[in-house]
Amino acid sequence: MKPYSDFAAHRSRQITVDVLAVAAIAAWIWLGAFVYSLVIGLTDFGVQMEQAGAGFRSTMTDVGDNLGGVPLIGGGIRGPFDSASSAGATLESAGQSQQAAVADLATGLGWGIALVPVLMILVIWLVPRLRFMRRAGQARTLARSGVALDLLALRALTNQRLPELAAVDSDPTAAWRRGDATVMRALAALELKSAGVRLT
Incomplete structure (x- = not known):
């Protein structure tokens, strides 16, 4: 295969287009990664929600356990704290779900923004370049044979x-x-x- 033309003007155009195509591919990949990093930052809210829910659940469970050991009133007093602990667990689970949803969204957006334009550039630029290289290689082989x-x-x-x-x-x-x-x-x-x- 022969990557570039023997003729200076044609070779200069090929090199220019190659540089522009590689720069465009790099720019789209960078943009996809940038959008991913922006969106994935929204998981901070889910992390805080998960931590708050876990802390609240743990505190309510500890309080319920401590008060549950008090003679006579322990059994009756523990119920509200167990309910509050369940609410904390629900908040913790919601935080985890939010993080997973945001991560999926960030991944989809990042890949979508980078992959589609890169594939288009490869089809528009790389396929003709490969055809040229194949044809030039065959022509050079014919000429030299x-x-x-x-x-x-x-x-x-x-x-x-x-x-x-x-x-x-x-x-x-x-x-x-x-x-x-x-x-x-x-x-x-x-x-x-x-x-x-x-x-x-």
């Missing part, structure tokens, strides 16, 4: 646009048929240039 210029010229006749072919010769097909060496070389160079390979 000593393939006759007429085969490359024939590929130019089938692959290149008509205005580019007309710039080589007014009737490039006829020139190819009669084996015009100058036209054949120009057509081969045109085919290789479109693949980013310089004819040597």
